[in-house]
Amino acid sequence: MRADPRTPKVGVVGSGLVGSTVAYTLLVRGVHCEIVLVDINRAKAEGDAMDLNHGIPLAAPLSIRAGDYADLADADVVIVTAGVAQKPGETRLELLQRNAAIVADVARQVVRHAPGCILLVVTNPVDVLSYVAYKCSGLPAARVIGSGTLLDTARLRFLLGEHFGVDPRSVHAYVIGEHGDSELVAWSLAHIAGVRLPELGPTWEQAVHDGALQRIFEQVRGAAYEIIRRKGATYYAVALAVARLVETILQDQRSVVTVSTYVEDWQGIRDIYLGMPCVVGWSGVERMVELPLAPDELQALRRSADLLRRAADEVEPIIAAHRPGAAGGDGSLPSSSGVGAVSAAGERRATQ
Numbered sequence: 001m002r003a004d005p006r007t008p009k010v011g012v013v014g015s016g017l018v019g020s021t022v023a024y025t026l027l028v029r030g031v032h033c034e035i036v037l038v039d040i041n042r043a044k045a046e047g048d049a050m051d052l053n054h055g056i057p058l059a060a061p062l063s064i065r066a067g068d069y070a071d072l073a074d075a076d077v078v079i080v081t082a083g084v085a086q087k088p089g090e091t092r093l094e095l096l097q098r099n100a101a102i103v104a105d106v107a108r109q110v111v112r113h114a115p116g117c118i119l120l121v122v123t124n125p126v127d128v129l130s131y132v133a134y135k136c137s138g139l140p141a142a143r144v145i146g147s148g149t150l151l152d153t154a155r156l157r158f159l160l161g162e163h164f165g166v167d168p169r170s171v172h173a174y175v176i177g178e179h180g181d182s183e184l185v186a187w188s189l190a191h192i193a194g195v196r197l198p199e200l201g202p203t204w205e206q207a208v209h210d211g212a213l214q215r216i217f218e219q220v221r222g223a224a225y226e227i228i229r230r231k232g233a234t235y236y237a238v239a240l241a242v243a244r245l246v247e248t249i250l251q252d253q254r255s256v257v258t259v260s261t262y263v264e265d266w267q268g269i270r271d272i273y274l275g276m277p278c279v280v281g282w283s284g285v286e287r288m289v290e291l292p293l294a295p296d297e298l299q300a301l302r303r304s305a306d307l308l309r310r311a312a313d314e315v316e317p318i319i320a321a322h323r324p325g326a327a328g329g330d331g332s333l334p335s336s337s338g339v340g341a342v343s344a345a346g347e348r349r350a351t352q
């Protein structure tokens with residue numbers, strides 16, 4: 001539990017469809033916090049703050065305002081949703097170059113004002129951009145978290161719940177790897193009430209035989225494309241996923257959630273961010289759950305990691321220019337300012 005009685009501060013950088021819906025979701029869920037909206041389009045952030053404030057008497061007492069980076073001082077969590085979104089037919093990885101420069105800059109700006117924060121990256125491609133934010137912020141890896149496959153996992157649980165006729169909250173199944181085309185389901189570990197799906201007997205065999213599980217997986221993997229084709233963007237479910245993460249952090253819930261986390265060296269996967277179940281609380285990612293995957297699942301996860309590794313290599317020049325101490329970047333941090341050192345020292349508020 002947090003020992004600090006101060007109202008927690010949550011920053012949202014990028015008050016677009018996702019960012020403003022995250023703020024709305026925090027309001028409606030009554031998450032106790034102060035929210036600061038930052039956007040290069042200041043008028044948009046101000047308009048959102050006004051609109052959301054008018055709902056406060058009808059929801060929960062909260063403080064919501066538009067601001068700039070200085071207003072993120074001492075923020076506990078900063079959500080990064082700034083950047084461009086997918087257009088119909090576009091893959092998440094196609095957004096990479098455009099959004100990497102934005103996220104690298106945002107990460108540095110945020111850390112100058114809120115060195116004790118947890119950076120929660122949502123902008124796509126979220127795994128590579130979490131890696132970019134980690135490298136450019138100088139924060140410890142535990143405090144740079146991507147929303148990862150949390151949304152995909154929710155989509156999977158919803159569809160499996162429908163298929164097997166049970167409440168999706170009673171379905172335990174994870175989508176892991178890239179939040180994108182190379183993601184996979186850890187089917188061998190999926191279970192309902194402790195009964196692993198492959199042990200469900202005829203029900204499972206029927207689902208495998210008639211291709212229902214493959215169709216469910218394809219629906220999960222293709223969900224963003226289908227929604228974007230119909231209405232141009234996705235924002236409700238992702239906002240719920242992010243609000244859930246914020247609650248997990250602020251309330252030190254230590255919930256197991258599939259977030260994009262830094263894998264330094266595990267099962268041949270090195271120096272990359274990807275989606276895995278993690279225990280998340282006030283200090284960020286407390287630990288990654290080392291899933292005992294089936295050999296074919298591990299192979300698929302490695303393939304996903306390889307793809308993300310190649311994508312990360314493509315943005316290495318951007319990372320190099322924005323790294324703590326780099327001569328380039330936004331020029332506002334002299335090389336001796338030691339963002340990394342400040343952050344590594346851990347300025348996060350005390351917990352008990």
Ligand SMILES: NC(=O)c1ccc[n+]([C@@H]2O[C@H](COP(=O)([O-])OP(=O)(O)OC[C@H]3O[C@@H](n4cnc5c(N)ncnc54)[C@H](O)[C@@H]3O)[C@@H](O)[C@H]2O)c1
Nearest residue numbers: 014015016017018039040082083084085086122123124238
């Ligand atoms: N990880 C997920 O599960 C998930 C789900 C949905 C969307 N997304 C991603 O979230 C991102 C945002 O999507 P959206 O639909 O809200 O887009 P949007 O275009 O509605 O909003 C983006 C906002 O970012 C702002 N912005 C751009 N550059 C900025 C900068 N340098 N500093 C501050 N603000 C800046 C824009 O002014 C805009 O308001 C996209 O990359 C999208 O792909 C991720």
